[in-house]
Amino acid sequence: EAGVTQSPTHLIKTRGQQATLRCSPISGHTSVYWYQQALGLGLQFLLWYDEGEERNRGNFPPRFSGRQFPNYSSELNVNALELEDSALYLCASSHRWSSYEQYFGPGTRLTVT
Amino acid sequence: SQQGEEDPQALSIQEGENATMNCSYKTSINNLQWYRQNSGRGLVHLILIRSNEREKHSGRLRVTLDTSKKSSSLLITASRAADTASYFCATSSGDKLTFGTGTRLAVRP
Numbered sequence: 001e002a003g004v005t006q007s008p009t010h011l012i013k014t015r016g017q018q019a020t021l022r023c024s025p026i027s028g029h030t031s032v033y034w035y036q037q038a039l040g041l042g043l044q045f046l047l048w049y050d051e052g053e054e055r056n057r058g059n060f061p062p063r064f065s066g067r068q069f070p071n072y073s074s075e076l077n078v079n080a081l082e083l084e085d086s087a088l089y090l091c092a093s094s095h096r097w098s099s100y101e102q103y104f105g106p107g108t109r110l111t112v113t
Numbered sequence: 114s115q116q117g118e119e120d121p122q123a124l125s126i127q128e129g130e131n132a133t134m135n136c137s138y139k140t141s142i143n144n145l146q147w148y149r150q151n152s153g154r155g156l157v158h159l160i161l162i163r164s165n166e167r168e169k170h171s172g173r174l175r176v177t178l179d180t181s182k183k184s185s186s187l188l189i190t191a192s193r194a195a196d197t198a199s200y201f202c203a204t205s206s207g208d209k210l211t212f213g214t215g216t217r218l219a220v221r222p
Contacts, residue, residue: 004155033210042201043156043212056209088153100144100205104156 004105021076025093032074033092134216136202
């Protein structure tokens with residue numbers, strides 16, 4: 001069974017640009033979660049999507065947004081990039097009723113210069 | 114804000130020794146999990162302990178949970194160099210999974 005995949009592995013952007021990160025969940029999982037992990041810090045919950053809807057959102061500004069497609073894959077968009085957005089962005093997936101049992105992808109390292 | 118706080122923040126031990134990490138949390142939980150993260154990569158699920166359990170084992174891992182003290186510990190026995198990683202606890206309450214700040218474990222060969 002294929003795990004959670006994320007692309008790209010690395011992304012370098014300049015301040016003010018937009019970044020798009022992608023995630024494909026494990027087959028059969030309908031929920032996708034996005035987390036931000038700044039250097040040396042723990043994971044901060046960003047967004048949760050299930051069945052195409054945004055179910056929960058962490059304490060992040062509106063320039064962090066995303067969507068989930070009919071095949072349950074997801075995109076995270078970060079607009080008007082700031083230097084402090086540089087981080088590892090992790091995607092996880094789960095079954096809808098097992099949100100505590102999340103499986104993580106390898107992450108996308110976003111660097112904003 | 115982080116629900117869990119791991120202690121210590123960093124730990125360095127010799128191969129073969131045991132490593133103990135602690136996690137404290139603030140609110141009531143359904144379950145608690147421990148994850149491992151190798152150097153800036155994705156998280157690997159290690160073990161889940163439910164709120165009505167006190168201790169759980171998986172291979173060289175032993176997890177305890179004390180809901181009265183709102184704390185958990187992860188013990189790795191007979192550590193190996195390959196155990197070098199960051200370890201995070203994550204608490205589940207409802208639909209949300211909240212991670213602690215992590216313990217960086219270094220196992221010296």
